Amino acid sequence: MRFLVDTHILLWMTGMSQRLPRKARDLIEHLDNTIVFSTISIWEVAIKTGRARSDFTIDARRLRENLLENGYEELPVFGQHAAAVADLPDIHKDPFDRILIAQAFVEGISLITADKTVASYGGLVRLV
Secondary structure, eight states: OOEEOHHHHHHHHHHTTTTTTHHHHHHOTTTTTTEEHHHHHHHHHHHHHHTOOOOOOOOOHHHHHHHHHHTOOOOOOOOHHHHHGGGGGGOOOOOHHHHHHHHHHHHHEEEESSSSHHHHTOTTTTEE
């Protein structure tokens, strides 16, 4: 199966954080699963690092390189993803999360998240 990871899961899995939920770790480590990260997550990290946020001190370029070197698949943002945001209920205000949800729905892949608000979209969004 293919799984798109939200930005927090992405950061926790690359940093070997203890915050990575066990369910997420099991899905990520399962050999039959393909883990996908979005260009949006790289953009989010770059923006938040550029704002000198203490919780985003990661080099976005290096993060992307490491993900690709470790066999993770990158999902670019297409116009159909952006347009699909208009179809989402107005549950979550964060534009980064909204495009990730839209990408999952358009691509037909599960989005792994630890965010209960994101998970309230249901369908392909999986709370871990």
